[in-house]
Amino acid sequence: xxxxxxxxxxxxxxxxxxxxxxxxxxxxxxxxxxxxxxxxxxxxxxxxxxxxxxxxxxxxxxxxxxxxxxxxxxxxxxxxxxxxxxxxxxxxxxxxxxxxxxxxxxxxxxxxxxxxxxxxxxxxxxxxxxxxxxxxxxxxxxxxxxxxxxxxxxxxxxxxx
Numbered sequence: 066x067x068x069x070x071x072x073x074x075x076x077x078x079x080x081x082x083x084x085x086x087x088x089x090x091x092x093x094x095x096x097x098x099x100x101x102x103x104x105x106x107x108x109x110x111x112x113x114x115x116x117x118x119x120x121x122x123x124x125x126x127x128x129x130x131x132x133x134x135x136x137x138x139x140x141x142x143x144x145x146x147x148x149x150x151x152x153x154x155x156x157x158x159x160x161x162x163x164x165x166x167x168x169x170x171x172x173x174x175x176x177x178x179x180x181x182x183x184x185x186x187x188x189x190x191x192x193x194x195x196x197x198x199x200x201x202x203x204x205x206x207x208x209x210x211x212x213x214x215x216x217x218x219x220x221x222x223x224x225x226x
Contacts, residue, residue: 067210072096072109075128077137079108079144080209087206091157093174095130095181095197096205098154099138099190100212101146107209108137114173115180130180138188153190154214154226155181156205158197174198194226 067083074094078086082105088096091111100107110133114120117129126132142148158178178197185192196203196216204217217223 067208072111074111075113075125075133077108077110077127077133077140079106079137079140081106081144082210085206085208087204089204091203091205092159092161093157093177095155095157095174095177096203097130097134097137097181098205098207098214099141099146099151100154100207100209101141101150102152102212103150104145104147105209105212106141106144106146107207107212108141109205109207110134110137112177112181115176130177130184134181134184134188138190148190151190152193152212153185154194154207155192156196156203156214156216156226159199159201159203161200161202196224196226 070078070086072078072088086109088111097110112130113128115130117132158174201220206215213225
């Protein structure tokens with residue numbers, strides 16, 4: 066049975082086939098996968114916030130899109146992945162709570178999705194699939210043997226993107 070590697074909140078893991086990387090309980094957080102389909106290596110990052118420069122000091126760079134993605138990319142490349150072959154998939158970014166007078170700062174899920182999308186563009190890593198937004202949580206996994214990125218929800222069931 067392939068190894069199941071758990072990725073916690075504000076964390077990332079990298080691995081190679083036949084392992085599967087999984088992260089539970091994404092609400093406004095985003096699960097970002099990077100995958101090299103030829104070498105069958107990749108990573109999964111569970112970010113909580115879009116921008117480390119707009120937050121109080123944190124000793125955990127994986128908490129933020131702008132600091133976590135470069136770290137995971139570096140570790141995926143160390144496993145032998147070729148940058149030009151990498152593809153990304155993302156899920157999460159829900160609006161878990163409704164506020165009557167919601168300001169942009171309260172739209173954490175949408176801001177997370179926008180930040181990671183823009184960062185992937187800057188890094189020239191194609192975003193080939195996404196399942197973001199809504200008002201429901203998700204659990205995500207990437208099968209490093211096939212590259213299948215599975216999104217599980219209570220309300221909407223399971224799908225691969």
